[in-house]
Amino acid sequence: MVEYVLLLIGTVLVNNFVLVKFLGLCPFMGVSNKLESAIGMSMATTFVMTVASLCSYLVNQYLLAPVGLEYLRTLSFILVIAVVVQFTEMVVRKTSPTLYRMLGIFLPLITTNCAVLGVALLNVNEHHNFIDSIVYGFGAALGFSLVLIMFSAMRERIAAADVPAPFKGASIAMITAGLMSLAFMGFTGLVK
Amino acid sequence: MSFLLIAVIILTGLGLVFGLLLGYASIKFKVKEDPVAEKIDLLLPQTQCGQCGYPGCRPYAEAVANGDDITKCAPGGKATIEQIADLLSVPIPDNSNNDDIVIKKVAFIIEDDCIGCTKCIQACPVDAILGTTKQMHTVIIDECTGCDLCVEPCPVDCIEMIPVAQTTKNWNWQLNAIPFKQLES
Numbered sequence: 001m002v003e004y005v006l007l008l009i010g011t012v013l014v015n016n017f018v019l020v021k022f023l024g025l026c027p028f029m030g031v032s033n034k035l036e037s038a039i040g041m042s043m044a045t046t047f048v049m050t051v052a053s054l055c056s057y058l059v060n061q062y063l064l065a066p067v068g069l070e071y072l073r074t075l076s077f078i079l080v081i082a083v084v085v086q087f088t089e090m091v092v093r094k095t096s097p098t099l100y101r102m103l104g105i106f107l108p109l110i111t112t113n114c115a116v117l118g119v120a121l122l123n124v125n126e127h128h129n130f131i132d133s134i135v136y137g138f139g140a141a142l143g144f145s146l147v148l149i150m151f152s153a154m155r156e157r158i159a160a161a162d163v164p165a166p167f168k169g170a171s172i173a174m175i176t177a178g179l180m181s182l183a184f185m186g187f188t189g190l191v192k
Numbered sequence: 193m194s195f196l197l198i199a200v201i202i203l204t205g206l207g208l209v210f211g212l213l214l215g216y217a218s219i220k221f222k223v224k225e226d227p228v229a230e231k232i233d234l235l236l237p238q239t240q241c242g243q244c245g246y247p248g249c250r251p252y253a254e255a256v257a258n259g260d261d262i263t264k265c266a267p268g269g270k271a272t273i274e275q276i277a278d279l280l281s282v283p284i285p286d287n288s289n290n291d292d293i294v295i296k297k298v299a300f301i302i303e304d305d306c307i308g309c310t311k312c313i314q315a316c317p318v319d320a321i322l323g324t325t326k327q328m329h330t331v332i333i334d335e336c337t338g339c340d341l342c343v344e345p346c347p348v349d350c351i352e353m354i355p356v357a358q359t360t361k362n363w364n365w366q367l368n369a370i371p372f373k374q375l376e377s
Contacts, residue, residue: 063206067198076206083210087217094221 010191011139024115038152042145053137056120229257239317241339267337298336305350312342
């Protein structure tokens with residue numbers, strides 16, 4: 001049990017996907033203008049990442065590995081992620097229109113989020129077992145959500161702040177992201 | 193060789209299973225669209241110009257079905273408003289008491305100033321602008337819906353919106369204003 005907690009904390013803070021591994025930067029910059037949409041995106045990503053890391057583990061372990069097709073991993077994982085996203089969108093649309101209105105436009109965006117593919121591939125690289133994979137996927141998504149929501153909250157403040165003209169807009173956002181990344185470096189060594 | 197074959201079979205099988213899953217899901221989780229929104233969408237001009245404040249015709253149709261104003265479609269003009277009012281059996285909103293009576297306008301390119309940058313062509317939702325790179329552009333007046341979208345991208349401001357003079361050709365004659373039915377003798 002302790003092992004899973006450590007893995008979770010390690011993924012969320014120490015090896016944060018966005019700020020330390022630099023995966024999923026596109027939604028990090030793109031959807032962080034408004035806190036509301038950042039929260040929607042975080043929820044959708046959390047769900048998809050957890051499920052995709054589970055499914056891709058199963059596909060790798062029981063379909064690709066037994067016949068020595070490891071070199072087709074990337075290809076099949078992209079397929080798995082696309083299907084998971086599409087399926088989720090259909091189910092959410094049918095079962096909960098409110099949730100669909102909140103997550104609907106973000107779901108297709110997640111298909112191309114490299115953090116999702118990153119989780120699936122890193123799971124294989126680090127020889128995670130079934131539960132490890134789920135915890136790792138969930139942790140990665142949690143870390144992504146944490147950073148995205150914090151960043152969007154900061155950007156909302158910055159939008160109202162008196163920023164010097166040359167730094168307005170994207171430039172100050174980049175600087176903020178860099179500073180956040182520096183701050184997250186401080187967690188290095190927290191969990192081995 | 194069998195090595196290759198296994199790879200092909202596995203991937204095909206994976207694709208097939210996922211395809212079937214999605215196909216099943218699309219039937220099982222089919223969402224009924226609002227039929228009214230569907231009908232309104234058919235009446236809208238589908239220029240996707242966004243002047244109504246919605247990202248396209250379909251979202252506006254849904255908004256109207258949920259009770260939004262029916263007068264927001266500029267390219268559709270009065271004709272569309274009348275059709276939607278007819279469909280929803282609501283009275284046609286009377287805009288004679290406010291000042292901004294919609295005058296139909298078309299885009300006009302001041303051809304001497306045109307540098308041939310094709311930016312307005314890309315902006316036009318109805319392909320009403322003719323021309324090519326470094327050649328002068330011009331507007332096909334009959335196709336232009338007066339949506340204003342080409343004015344903004346023009347780098348030399350050579351596009352003007354000019355009101356169309358009322359002629360016998362474009363006057364709304366309403367020849368079928370009184371519906372009649374031929375009775376069989």
